[in-house]
Amino acid sequence: MSLLNGGMAAIFGAAFGGLYPNGVLHRDGTGPIYDDEGNIVGYDGGGDVPIKVQRDACTYAMRQSEGYADGDVMLIILTSGLAHMPTTDSQVTDGNGDRWMVASVDRDAANSHYVCRGRKA
Template identity: 40%
Template sequence: MGLLDGGLQAVFAGAFGPLFLDGTLHKVETTPDGEGGVIRTPTDTPIKGMVDRYSEAYRASAGIPETDARLIVLQHGVGAAPDTDSEITLRGARYRVMAVEQDPAQAAWTIRGRPV
């Protein structure tokens, strides 16, 4: 595994994990029920992350509401990536995932979160 193929996840987690907050990724896994429907199974995964703010200039240019927060979540040890059906709890607040970006080193996700 190359450094830009996810190899930096452990390095970033070791370096920054102690500085990041404990949190939870809340996902809902769906599987076919065999009768044309789906079974929805909630799963909670521990994460390491931080809550940040967008600059006013970036908010204005990207059309991001003032209520949304920028969440940085380390990927190391998190099986499935967050999606727009996911929620994240950090610093005692719960956020609905509005958008997810991944850095080139695949070490962290930058998530636009909206308070629930």
């Protein structure tokens, strides 16, 4: 496994997985299942998936994006071991027990984490 083929996600997940709080990705409906390289390998019926998630303040770019509202937050979700990609149909419960609707999703270039904008559910 090369660094660009999921190796970075494994390294990042091993290094930061213990630091990121446990959370839950709530998925409704049928969604894609991804392998470590980001390829769709199947579909499932949704449900709750355990994740590692860090909540932070929105970036400048998020605050300037269409649909931004006061109170939105940035949710950083580690991809290591996560077969389900968050979508705008998903919700996330962070380590504090707060539940957020996912308003936008980006994946970093190294495939180590998703950066989402969340809105209080």
